[in-house]
Amino acid sequence: MLRALLTRLATTAVTLIGVAVIVFVVIRVVPGNPIAMMLPPGATEADIARLEAFYGLDRSIPEQFFIWAGGVLQGDFGTSISLRQPVAGLVLGRLPATLELSVLALLIALALGGTLALLGTRFRGHRTEAAVDVTNGLALSVPDFLWGLLLIIAFGVVWPVFHIAGRVSPALDLPFTTQFYLFESIVRFRFDLTADLLAHMFLPAVALAIPLAAIIGQLLKQSLKETMHLDYVTLARTKGYGENRVILREALPNAVLPTLTLVGVQFTFLIGGTVIIERLFSYEGLGNMAIDAVINRDLPLIQGIVILFAALFTAVNLLVDMSYALLNPRLRHG
Amino acid sequence: MGETAQPALRADGRAARRHGLGLRLWLSGGWIALLALAALAAPLLAPHDPLAQDLFAGRLPPFWVAGADPLYPLGTDSLGRDVLSRLLYAARIALTVALVAGALTCLIGAALGLVAGFYGGWVDLVISRLIDIWMSFPPVLFAILLIAVLGTGLSSIIIAIVVIDWTRFARVVRAEALTQARMDYVASAQIAGMPRRRVIWAEILPNVLPTIVALLTLEMGIAVIVEAILSFVNLSISTDDPTWGGMIAEGRISIHQAWWVLAFPLVALFLTVLAFSQLGEGLKDRFDPVLR
Numbered sequence: 001m002l003r004a005l006l007t008r009l010a011t012t013a014v015t016l017i018g019v020a021v022i023v024f025v026v027i028r029v030v031p032g033n034p035i036a037m038m039l040p041p042g043a044t045e046a047d048i049a050r051l052e053a054f055y056g057l058d059r060s061i062p063e064q065f066f067i068w069a070g071g072v073l074q075g076d077f078g079t080s081i082s083l084r085q086p087v088a089g090l091v092l093g094r095l096p097a098t099l100e101l102s103v104l105a106l107l108i109a110l111a112l113g114g115t116l117a118l119l120g121t122r123f124r125g126h127r128t129e130a131a132v133d134v135t136n137g138l139a140l141s142v143p144d145f146l147w148g149l150l151l152i153i154a155f156g157v158v159w160p161v162f163h164i165a166g167r168v169s170p171a172l173d174l175p176f177t178t179q180f181y182l183f184e185s186i187v188r189f190r191f192d193l194t195a196d197l198l199a200h201m202f203l204p205a206v207a208l209a210i211p212l213a214a215i216i217g218q219l220l221k222q223s224l225k226e227t228m229h230l231d232y233v234t235l236a237r238t239k240g241y242g243e244n245r246v247i248l249r250e251a252l253p254n255a256v257l258p259t260l261t262l263v264g265v266q267f268t269f270l271i272g273g274t275v276i277i278e279r280l281f282s283y284e285g286l287g288n289m290a291i292d293a294v295i296n297r298d299l300p301l302i303q304g305i306v307i308l309f310a311a312l313f314t315a316v317n318l319l320v321d322m323s324y325a326l327l328n329p330r331l332r333h334g
Numbered sequence: 335m336g337e338t339a340q341p342a343l344r345a346d347g348r349a350a351r352r353h354g355l356g357l358r359l360w361l362s363g364g365w366i367a368l369l370a371l372a373a374l375a376a377p378l379l380a381p382h383d384p385l386a387q388d389l390f391a392g393r394l395p396p397f398w399v400a401g402a403d404p405l406y407p408l409g410t411d412s413l414g415r416d417v418l419s420r421l422l423y424a425a426r427i428a429l430t431v432a433l434v435a436g437a438l439t440c441l442i443g444a445a446l447g448l449v450a451g452f453y454g455g456w457v458d459l460v461i462s463r464l465i466d467i468w469m470s471f472p473p474v475l476f477a478i479l480l481i482a483v484l485g486t487g488l489s490s491i492i493i494a495i496v497v498i499d500w501t502r503f504a505r506v507v508r509a510e511a512l513t514q515a516r517m518d519y520v521a522s523a524q525i526a527g528m529p530r531r532r533v534i535w536a537e538i539l540p541n542v543l544p545t546i547v548a549l550l551t552l553e554m555g556i557a558v559i560v561e562a563i564l565s566f567v568n569l570s571i572s573t574d575d576p577t578w579g580g581m582i583a584e585g586r587i588s589i590h591q592a593w594w595v596l597a598f599p600l601v602a603l604f605l606t607v608l609a610f611s612q613l614g615e616g617l618k619d620r621f622d623p624v625l626r
Contacts, residue, residue: 011466018467026483141611142604143559145566149582149600157589272472276563280586290475291567294482306475313470 008321012314019310020072020303024065027299055081055300068303077307078300082293087304091286095308096179097167098278098285102271104182104201105208109270110263112209113216120217121224121247132217139214144273148207148280155203163200165282172196204281208273212266219262223255230254257324264320268313359616362609369606373425380419381405384576388414393592409594411584417598420576424599427577428606430488431561432554435495439557440550442496443503448542450504451511452534461504468501477560481569491564495557502556503549510542544621548614555610562603578603 052058055078056067071078077087120132156164168174168181172193176184182201185193227233228251236250275287282288286305293301372379382405391414397407408418450461477494484490514520515538523537524530565579578599585596 011463014463015466015470018463019470022467023479026479029483137612137615138608141555141608141615143556143607145559145563146600146604146607149586149596150604152586152589153593153597153600157593268470272474275472275474275478276567279567287472287475291478294475294478295567295569297482302479306471306479309472309475310470313472 004325005322008318012318015314016307016310020069020307021065023303023306024068025061027302028061028064055079057299072307077304080293080298080301082296082298082301087300090289090301091304091308093179094284094286094289097181097283098271098274098287100180100182101201101205101278101283101285102208102267102274105205105270106212106263106267108205109209109212109216112213113220116213116217117220117224118247118252120221121228121251122243124225132221136214136218136221139210140218142211144207144211144270145276145280147210148204148277151203151207152280162203164203165200167197167200167284168193169196169200200281200283204277204283207280208270208277212263212270215266216259216263220255220259223258224251227251227255261320261324264316264323268316271309271312271316358612359620362612362616365605365609366613369425369602370429372422373429376419376422376426380416380422381407382416382419384415384419384423385574386415390414393588393595395592396594396598408598409592411581411595412588412592415576417581417595420581421578421598421602424576424578424581425602427488427575428558428561428603431491431495432557432610435492435499435557435560436550436554438492438496439499439553440503440546443500444507444542444546446500447504447507447509448511448534448538451508452515452530452538454512454515458508461508465501465505465508468498471498473498474563477564478567478569481564486569491561494564495560498560499553499556502553503546506545506549507542510545511538514538514541545618548618548621551614551617552611555607555614558603558606558610 049058056064059067068078075088077091079085080087080090083090116132116136120129123129152164155162163169174181174193175188175190178184182194182197185191185197224247228247233246233250236246241250274285275290277283278285278287279291286308290302290305290309292298293305388410391403391406391410392412394406394410394414395402396409396417397404399409402409406416406418408416408421410416411420446461450458476498480494480497481490484493520533520537523533528536561577562579562582565577566583568580568583581599582596582603585592585594585599589596
């Protein structure tokens with residue numbers, strides 16, 4: 001177990017270093033000088049050269065990489081060119097917004113997917129099951145970007161009940177000390193703010209959740225179907241337990257494990273989806289910042305964000321593997 | 335009881351799926367064929383020049399809404415450009431990207447997957463590690479990054495899609511090739527003296543081909559979406575050329591004044607993506623040896 005964990009940590013490290021090297025090299029082949037873009041038109045060659053030296057862009061790429069990597073090990077991710085602030089602070093300031101959106105989306109996906117699977121199982125063979133299958137298929141075929149646009153039309157224009165832009169109403173006075181607005185508003189019992197935050201976050205979260213909900217619905221339904229044929233479930237039935245109890249109390253606990261593993265992997269795709277969904281809903285998270293950084297050719301910022309996303313992805317995968325090993329007794333000694 | 339009920343139940347489900355299969359394939363294939371025709375005939379069908387602006391005819395609604403101009407059946411955008419003509423010309427770009435990017439991604443990804451799965455050893459190790467690294471990039475961010483590097487333009491979009499999505503094919507084909515390579519028929523072909531390169535071509539590839547075809551169709555849908563996302567963030571081809579994503583971006587801004595500028599390209603994109611993915615799923619089921 002320990003050895004497996006160490007190997008896993010080592011491959012994770014290799015992956016992250018690989019990501020860092022690739023991003024570093026790729027964005028330095030970018031045509032278009034970021035320094036020239038930040039100076040006023042009248043700047044002299046000497047001005048440009050001085051700023052390039054300040055950002056270390058006059059050195060060779062391997063040299064730049066080792067200077068950057070040395071800084072990263074000390075928690076210094078460089079200075080953003082377009083925003084002129086330390087990258088670490090900027091990126092960490094935006095991370096909570098993206099995390100809150102992703103977790104909300106995950107919860108919605110679990111609720112929706114679970115409901116679909118349970119409905120399909122409870123009414124198997126009926127029209128309801130067919131409807132569940134069609135819903136799942138449709139939700140899976142269309143990506144989050146398109147669901148987001150459809151939600152904008154439906155609940156932003158035709159029936160405007162939710163906000164379609166931003167994270168929180170700008171007129172509100174926010175008493176928060178951290179960037180975890182949603183979490184803090186609940187902890188501080190400021191439910192008026194919670195309501196406003198949710199009205200902003202609901203549509204992007206649902207857009208992110210729909211494809212994942214379909215996957216959860218499909219997989220959980222399948223494994224419920226297999227579990228329902230096992231002898232112990234038949235036994236529960238012969239004892240006279242009702243169908244609802246058989247499904248919820250007997251079959252569900254055993255059917256949940258394979259779904260949970262998959263949810264972990266799929267959650268990383270959901271986090272990746274925040275990039276475009278945040279852009280679509282003008283939500284001030286990491287993804288929206290990333291697109292701006294690319295458009296502004298802000299090399300240090302792009303690097304910081306991509307590394308953070310990659311770290312997030314690998315951390316989620318690692319957690320999933322570990323929790324799977326803990327939850328599955330067959331893997332505990334191996 | 336469970337033992338006997340199960341196979342019957344499964345056979346039932348299979349029959350039902352096969353029954354629905356034909357219709358699904360026809361509908362999705364039909365939409366794509368229709369779209370391809372419309373794209374090819376865009377210069378004949380389009381009532382206006384897709385780039386021509388008429389500032390006096392800005393934000394005209396579609397024909398069934400009061401105040402519409404019959405010259406512009408699906409209305410105009412804020413610059414007075416004809417929505418229908420732009421939709422038709424944008425279909426050309428969407429389908430070109432789907433076809434070219436899909437085919438190239440398939441070739442490269444499937445080749446790497448076959449080699450990794452069949453030869454194993456260090457080749458497999460290197461390719462698998464590459465796939466792992468690739469999978470830890472958020473794909474949309476990766477695409478935007480690549481476009482920033484390559485510059486905008488049709489070929490950049492295609493290259494970006496190939497660079498990002500080869501892992502989709504490589505992962506699945508590698509796993510399939512791995513299973514096939516362990517089968518008895520492969521061993522017997524090798525014992526009979528067939529060279530390894532021929533084993534890949536003559537024995538493994540034909541067995542993996544159905545999966546590849548299904549993946550290719552799915553990939554075409556993904557390519558259409560990626561192109562739309564890139565033009566939505568204004569990083570696709572030049573802003574002059576009409577694209578569904580670009581039209582959606584314009585429509586998103588004027589959504590409260592002119593919903594049709596957003597709605598029509600959205601419907602076109604939605605149906606096309608749905609059609610490609612249903613076609614892919616349908617082909618997967620049809621080729622599935624267990625279902626057949």
